[in-house]
Amino acid sequence: MAAPIPNGDPVAEKAPPSGRRRPIAVAIVLLLGIAGLVAGSCLIGGNWLPPAGVFGILLHEITHGALGAACGGVAPSSAVCTVWTEVVWDARMPTILVAILCGAALALSGGTLQGTFRNPLCDPFLLGLSSGAAMGTSVLFTFQIAVADQATLAPGLIVYAAARRTMRTPEALVLTGVALSALFSAVLAIFLFLNPSGSIQVSFWLLGNLQGETWDRVGILAAVLLVAGSVLAVYGRELNVLQLGPEVAESVGVGAQRTTRRLVLLSTVITAVAVAFTGVIGFVGLVSPHVIRLLVGPDYRRVLPLAALFGGFFLLGASDLAQEILPQVFLPVGIPTSIAGVPFFLYLLYRRRPGAV
Numbered sequence: 001m002a003a004p005i006p007n008g009d010p011v012a013e014k015a016p017p018s019g020r021r022r023p024i025a026v027a028i029v030l031l032l033g034i035a036g037l038v039a040g041s042c043l044i045g046g047n048w049l050p051p052a053g054v055f056g057i058l059l060h061e062i063t064h065g066a067l068g069a070a071c072g073g074v075a076p077s078s079a080v081c082t083v084w085t086e087v088v089w090d091a092r093m094p095t096i097l098v099a100i101l102c103g104a105a106l107a108l109s110g111g112t113l114q115g116t117f118r119n120p121l122c123d124p125f126l127l128g129l130s131s132g133a134a135m136g137t138s139v140l141f142t143f144q145i146a147v148a149d150q151a152t153l154a155p156g157l158i159v160y161a162a163a164r165r166t167m168r169t170p171e172a173l174v175l176t177g178v179a180l181s182a183l184f185s186a187v188l189a190i191f192l193f194l195n196p197s198g199s200i201q202v203s204f205w206l207l208g209n210l211q212g213e214t215w216d217r218v219g220i221l222a223a224v225l226l227v228a229g230s231v232l233a234v235y236g237r238e239l240n241v242l243q244l245g246p247e248v249a250e251s252v253g254v255g256a257q258r259t260t261r262r263l264v265l266l267s268t269v270i271t272a273v274a275v276a277f278t279g280v281i282g283f284v285g286l287v288s289p290h291v292i293r294l295l296v297g298p299d300y301r302r303v304l305p306l307a308a309l310f311g312g313f314f315l316l317g318a319s320d321l322a323q324e325i326l327p328q329v330f331l332p333v334g335i336p337t338s339i340a341g342v343p344f345f346l347y348l349l350y351r352r353r354p355g356a357v
Helices: 010-014 023-041 051-062 078-116 129-143 148-165 170-194 198-206 215-234 236-242 246-251 256-278 284-296 300-325 334-351
Strands: none
Touching: 023 078, 023 284, 023 300, 051 078, 078 215, 078 236, 078 256, 078 284, 078 300, 129 170, 129 256, 215 236, 215 256, 215 300, 236 246, 236 256, 236 300, 246 256, 284 300, 284 334, 300 334
C-alpha cells in the first residue's frame, strides 16, 4: 500500500462543490432502479406468469419462507407452483444476477483502466482481452478444449509482466495490448479457417450471451467481484493522484509503477471472469464511468463503486430490452448495449474539453 498522501487528496480538493454531486442520492437511485429492474425482469420470458405469483415466489425464496406465500397464493395447484418456482428462481433469477454482476465487473474494470492510463476512452478490452477470449472460444469450438478463460487472462498477464519488469508509460502498455490484440485476432482467423462452422458460434459469443446461467456462476462472479472490488476501492485515492502524472504521484509517496501493475492485474482478473461467463459485451465498461463522473465528479473513491452500480443497471436493462425487441428470437445482449453506447460515446467524444478526463 502506498504511503499516505499529504495535504489531502488533490483531485478531490480541486473539484468545486456542486449541487449535482450527491453520491449517496445517486447510489440510492441506482439501487432502487436495479431492484425495479430485477422485479420486472422476472416477468419477462417465453412463458407468461402472473405478477402476483412471481412476486410471491421472490419474497418467499429471498426470506427462505419466512414472509409471503409461495406463488402468492394464485397458483392453481402445488405442482404448478413448483414449476413456476423453478422458472422464476432457478431459470430467470441466475441470469438476472449474472447480468448485474457482469455489468458491475465491466464498469469497475473500465473505470479503473481509465484512471490508470489517464485515458477516458479506455474500456475493459483495451489490453487485448476480447480478442484473447475470442481465440480461446474458437479453440473450444474447434478442438473441444476449454481454454477461453485462460486465453482471456493471457493478454492482461503479459501486459502486467511488462509493467512489472520495468517502468512503462501508459502509452507503452496500451500499445502492448493493441499488439497482443492483433496477434490473437490472427490466431483466431487461423482457427476459423480450420473450422468454418465455428465462425457462427464465435460471432454469436462475441456479441454477448446471458442465457443458461446458473447459481454456481453467480457465486463465482459475486466472490471475485467482492474481493477484487474491495481491493480496488482501497486504491481510489491513489487513482486520484495518478491523474496528476507519475512524477507528481511519486513525489507524494504513491508508487506509480507498483500501483499501475496492481490495478492492471485486478482489472484483468475481473474482466476475464466476466467474459468467460457471458462473452464480450461492449460499451458497458466504457460508458458507465463517464455517466457517474458527470453525476458525482472525478473522485475515483466515488466513481468506482457507483460505476459498478450503474454498470449492473445498464446491462440488466439491455438484457431485458434484448428479450423484448424480438420476443421469438434470441438477440445477443451486446446489440442493445452497442445501440445505446455508440451515440453516448460519440457525444462524450465531441463534447469533451481538451485535457478533461
